[in-house]
Amino acid sequence: xxxxxxxxxxxxxxxxxxxxxxxxxxxxxxxxxxxxxxxxxxxxxxxxxxxxxxxxxxxxxxxxxxxxxxxxxxxxxxxxxxxxxxxxxxxx
Amino acid sequence: xxxxxxxxxxxxxxxxxxxxxxxxxxxxxxxxxxxxxxxxxxxxxxxxxxxxxxxxxxxxxxxxxxxxxxxxxxxxxxxxxxxxxxxxxxxxxxxxxxxxxxxxxxxxxxxxxxxxxxxxxxxxxxxxxxxxxxxxxxxxxxxxxxxxxxxxxxxxxxxxxxxxxxxxxxxxxxxxxxxxxxxxxxxxxxxxxxxxxxxxxxxxxxxxxxxxxxxxxxxxxxxxxxxxxxxxxxxxxxxxxxxxxxxxxxxxxxxxxxxxxxxxxxxxxxxxxxxxxxxxxxxxxxxxxxxxxxxxxxxxxxxxxxxxxxxxxxxxxxxxxxxxxxxxxxxxxxxxxxxxxxxxxxxxxxxxxxxxxxxxxxxxxxxxxxxxxxxxxxxxxxxxxxxxxxxxxx
Numbered sequence: 001x002x003x004x005x006x007x008x009x010x011x012x013x014x015x016x017x018x019x020x021x022x023x024x025x026x027x028x029x030x031x032x033x034x035x036x037x038x039x040x041x042x043x044x045x046x047x048x049x050x051x052x053x054x055x056x057x058x059x060x061x062x063x064x065x066x067x068x069x070x071x072x073x074x075x076x077x078x079x080x081x082x083x084x085x086x087x088x089x090x091x092x
Numbered sequence: 093x094x095x096x097x098x099x100x101x102x103x104x105x106x107x108x109x110x111x112x113x114x115x116x117x118x119x120x121x122x123x124x125x126x127x128x129x130x131x132x133x134x135x136x137x138x139x140x141x142x143x144x145x146x147x148x149x150x151x152x153x154x155x156x157x158x159x160x161x162x163x164x165x166x167x168x169x170x171x172x173x174x175x176x177x178x179x180x181x182x183x184x185x186x187x188x189x190x191x192x193x194x195x196x197x198x199x200x201x202x203x204x205x206x207x208x209x210x211x212x213x214x215x216x217x218x219x220x221x222x223x224x225x226x227x228x229x230x231x232x233x234x235x236x237x238x239x240x241x242x243x244x245x246x247x248x249x250x251x252x253x254x255x256x257x258x259x260x261x262x263x264x265x266x267x268x269x270x271x272x273x274x275x276x277x278x279x280x281x282x283x284x285x286x287x288x289x290x291x292x293x294x295x296x297x298x299x300x301x302x303x304x305x306x307x308x309x310x311x312x313x314x315x316x317x318x319x320x321x322x323x324x325x326x327x328x329x330x331x332x333x334x335x336x337x338x339x340x341x342x343x344x345x346x347x348x349x350x351x352x353x354x355x356x357x358x359x360x361x362x363x364x365x366x367x368x369x370x371x372x373x374x375x376x377x378x379x380x381x382x383x384x385x386x387x388x389x390x391x392x393x394x395x396x397x398x399x400x401x402x403x404x405x406x407x408x409x410x411x412x413x414x415x416x417x418x419x420x421x422x423x424x425x426x427x428x429x430x431x432x433x434x435x436x437x438x439x440x441x442x443x444x445x446x447x448x449x450x451x452x453x454x455x456x457x458x459x460x461x462x463x464x465x466x467x468x469x470x471x472x473x474x475x476x477x478x479x480x481x482x483x484x485x486x
Contacts, residue, residue, distance in 0.1 A: 041239025047282045050340035055370045055377065056285065058338065058348075063139040063158045064444060064479050066172070071145060071477060075450065077387050077411045078354035078362035080271065080291035081332035 131211040131236045131243075133168040133204055136161050139483045147448065147475020149191075150180040156481075166206050170215075174198040183471055184410060187458045188305050188319050192258070196221045210235050223256040228269070240279075247273035247291075257302045267297030283340035294329040306408040307458065308397040309465060316465035317458075320400055322407050324392075330356035345371045348381075359391035360412070368421075379423040379444075386416035395456050396466045410471065414453040421446040439484040446477040 028034045137160050144153040154175035162168045181191040202215030211234040219226040228251035236243050251269040277287040305319035336350035354362040368381030390412040392405035423444040456468040
């Protein structure tokens with residue numbers, strides 16, 4: 001059985017390779033290297049009005065969010081990962 | 093039992109740290125290969141809240157104040173002052189002690205620094221009670237990239253607790269805590285945003301609640317059992333993973349959901365799910381949600397042990413038992429918009445009510461005196477949570 005750390009390292013390398021932005025390439029008739037694949041943002045800035053609406057914001061009321069988290073952590077055995085990275089709406 | 097718990101703890105500890113290191117490596121490689129775009133500082137705002145919790149014989153209420161203010165274009169400061177005034181006695185206390193009153197005061201300060209594409213945040217929190225003192229610091233880094241469709245966040249925090257007991261000046265214990273968090277938020281479509289979070293937490297030190305007791309059979313006592321102080325392992329490590337989604341509906345309203353799975357070295361496995369709906373009507377916003385939580389008990393939990401020193405570790409804290417809970421919430425707010433050139437840009441008032449119900453699978457109500465030991469009815473309770481607050485943006 002593989003050690004967890006070895007598996008995780010392999011997973012990281014595979015993910016990083018994919019993240020290198022479609023790094024496969026071919027050589028065209030002029031001898032130039034041409035990328036076959038390029039991952040680009042698929043939601044354009046002018047298409048983000050829905051995402052910019054305050055009702056879509058996860059942490060729009062931080063004072064209430066903090067309190068709700070406190071109540072749950074006081075009554076439940078589980079803890080952690082109760083938030084998100086935030087941001088990411090691409091609205092600014 | 094001690095060996096089992098410690099070996100599992102070590103294994104999960106290593107796995108959690110390895111995962112965190114691998115994710116960091118992946119993120120750095122990703123960021124090096126993608127064009128990044130500017131993050132933003134949090135908005136300037138102030139909030140004043142009154143909160144009240146009432147359930148299981150306990151009432152907790154108090155105020156909370158939150159201030160946020162930018163200084164220039166790169167720095168934002170925040171401060172939060174929060175008070176819990178606790179009175180009454182929960183089932184754990186009613187079984188073994190007298191009702192009490194106490195106050196917890198929590199003060200947090202933080203600073204955010206924006207450097208083009210990166211938001212660095214740091215903060216300090218102090219929580220103070222007459223028998224408990226907690227201090228913690230955190231550092232986080234958040235980066236928007238991939239045309240602002242993606243955000244990654246890495247968080248680290250460290251905490252130091254000093255545990256005391258009312259009426260026992262000689263009791264002084266300590267516990268340390270460390271948290272590693274990772275978050276990824278991704279815009280998937282024009283109307284859908286999703287997030288993933290992972291957090292590893294490790295504790296070391298005195299992790300009991302010194303007021304909680306286990307009960308064990310004693311044929312010589314009137315009711316067939318007696319109580320003595322709980323005994324917990326001195327280490328705990330946990331891993332939690334969650335996903336969340338916000339979906340903008342074809343009309344102006346949103347659905348949101350989240351789910352989390354959790355496991356720790358004490359044997360607690362838990363999960364929770366939440367589904368909510370937000371509907372604005374003019375200046376009003378109505379938010380309704382339902383949340384379900386369930387967990388399996390810790391390896392060393394029992395409602396009734398056979399004898400006083402049956403195991404090295406023994407717990408009867410109901411938060412260590414198997415149980416499930418639901419929360420249903422109705423949140424209503426009203427917002428006023430002012431001129432963007434005015435000193436105050438907008439303000440809002442909020443009234444938020446949550447109903448909570450918990451049903452325990454292996455925690456019995458020992459306050460029912462006419463039942464045989466171990467045959468008391470299973471415990472359950474409901475709670476009402478109220479938040480009333482006003483916010484102003486400037």
